[in-house]
Amino acid sequence: MIAFETDAGDSHLQQLSQVPRVPKKSNCLVCDGGYGSCQLPGLKQCVDCGFITADLSMSDEALSKLYGEDYFHGGEYRDYVSEEASLKVNFRHRIRTLQSLIPDLRERTVFEIGCAYGFFLDEVRGDVAVAKGIDISADAIEHARTANGLDATTGSYLDHPRESGIGLMAMWDTVEHLPRPDLFIEKAGRELEPGGYIAITTGDIGSFNARFRGKHWRMIHPPTHLHYFSVDTLSRLLDRHGFDIMHVSHPGNTRDLRSILHFILDLRMGWGGLYRRIADWRIFKLSISMNLCDIMFVVGRRRTS
Numbered sequence: 447m448i449a450f451e452t453d454a455g456d457s458h459l460q461q462l463s464q465v466p467r468v469p470k471k472s473n474c475l476v477c478d479g480g481y482g483s484c485q486l487p488g489l490k491q492c493v494d495c496g497f498i499t500a501d502l503s504m505s506d507e508a509l510s511k512l513y514g515e516d517y518f519h520g521g522e523y524r525d526y527v528s529e530e531a532s533l534k535v536n537f538r539h540r541i542r543t544l545q546s547l548i549p550d551l552r553e554r555t556v557f558e559i560g561c562a563y564g565f566f567l568d569e570v571r572g573d574v575a576v577a578k579g580i581d582i583s584a585d586a587i588e589h590a591r592t593a594n595g596l597d598a599t600t601g602s603y604l605d606h607p608r609e610s611g612i613g614l615m616a617m618w619d620t621v622e623h624l625p626r627p628d629l630f631i632e633k634a635g636r637e638l639e640p641g642g643y644i645a646i647t648t649g650d651i652g653s654f655n656a657r658f659r660g661k662h663w664r665m666i667h668p669p670t671h672l673h674y675f676s677v678d679t680l681s682r683l684l685d686r687h688g689f690d691i692m693h694v695s696h697p698g699n700t701r702d703l704r705s706i707l708h709f710i711l712d713l714r715m716g717w718g719g720l721y722r723r724i725a726d727w728r729i730f731k732l733s734i735s736m737n738l739c740d741i742m743f744v745v746g747r748r749r750t751s
Contacts, residue, residue, distance in 0.1 A: 475499075475628040475673075476683045486661050488668065495682060498651055498674040527589065528702075530565055532733045535700040537569045537618075540645070540743065544614070545573065547693055547745055548643055554613030557637075559603045559630060560620030564590030567598065574614075580606055603630055609637045615644045621680075622648050622671045628683060635687045640750040644689060645743070650696065652676030653740035665740070680744055689746030698737030704730040 473480060479494030491498045545551050553575055561567055561579030563586045571577040578597035581587050590598040599606065604626075615634040621627040634644055649665035650656060651674040656663045665671060675683075681691050704725055711717045724730070 471626065471628070475626065476679050476686070486666065489666075489674070492679075495679055496676065497679040500668040500672045527563060529705055530563075532700045532702050532705075533565050534569045535733070535735075536697075537566045539697060540566075540618075540647070541570055541573055543693065543695070543697075543743065544643075544645060544745070548614065551614070554642075555611050556614045556616060557609055557612045558616040558618070559634070560617060560623070561590065561596075561598055562586045564594055564596040564598050566616065566618060567596050568594045571596075579616075604633060612638050613642050614638075615642070617644070617646045619647050621646055621675065622665070622673050625672060627673060628687070631683060631689075632687045635689065635748055638748045640748060642748045643692070643745055644684070644748070645745045646680065646684075647741060647743050648675055648680065650676055650740050650742040652678065653696070653738075653742075655738045655740040663740070675742075677742055677744070680742070684744070684746040688749050690749055691744065692747050693743070693745035695743045696737070696739040696741060697743050698735050699741065700733050700735045702731065702733045 474492035474495060474497050476497040477492060477495040479492045481490040481499075482493040484491035484498055486498065489498050489500055548554065551574060555576040556567075556570060556574045556578070558566055558577075558579030561581045562583065564579065567577045567579050567590065576597075578599075579590075580599045580601055580603050581590075582600070582602055584600045587598050587600040590596045615638060617630070617634075621630070624630055631644070638644065649663075649671070651663075651665070653676075656665070666674070677694055681694070684691060707725060707730055711720055
């Protein structure tokens with residue numbers, strides 16, 4: 447993951463914070479309240495609903511550069527493709543939850559916003575009528591299309607032509623990356639069939655672990671993570687755009703030990719040399735499942751009236 451950098455004078459952030467095509471929202475994107483100071487450095491908090499966000503604007507061009515090949519290979523992930531098996535374990539658990547909530551899931555078309563290399567689409571396509579998605583990373587979409595023959599498109603969902611017949615929108619670990627997640631959810635609500643579902647995972651800044659860790663919580667790292675939702679603020683945003691909350695949980699995640707080692711030693715502690723010396727040890731090929739109860743899984747249903 448990207449290191450915690452929030453200094454307003456940081457040149458890296460200045461380069462990435464270009465003038466966006468989608469204008470920055472000055473008021474809270476959850477409730478339209480005003481922003482005030484936040485105890486977490488470099489962030490601001492809505493004085494009305496408590497939503498927390500970074501004071502950054504990102505253009506599509508900046509996002510495309512940020513989420514290029516380096517992001518998935520040595521940036522936020524050690525090697526995203528090598529984690530396919532463990533990531534699909536997580537997706538399979540989410541699919542089972544969706545199957546319990548949506549009895550006719552097999553008859554629905556699923557559209558994933560932020561589909562990356564297409565691992566969820568590949569895992570779910572046997573459980574739905576149609577699976578397709580979009581991501582801003584050209585490298586990721588090229589892999590999704592050529593390696594797995596997936597129906598995946600490069601670009602921003604906000605600029606994407608209107609989709610029809612969608613029964614489920616999925617946004618796995620995506621809303622925190624978007625300059626205007628409210629506009630994405632608003633568009634998803636318009637394009638979903640009445641009674642359609644939206645499924646979202648993201649960090650829960652209201653969780654015990656996030657509150658205990660404070661500014662050192664592992665999910666706080668602008669510019670890749672711009673927004674920090676709690677269950678309450680994400681539920682309010684979904685309600686505002688026509689969704690009833692059907693499910694909230696905090697599932698665990700499976701990761702391979704080498705990826706965890708890369709995050710701790712190389713990215714967090716700066717001990718890249720040590721990481722490279724021991725990364726090929728056989729023990730680090732193993733995967734483990736753990737649950738810090740700070741990642742939320744929220745499912746909403748579009749209201750029919």
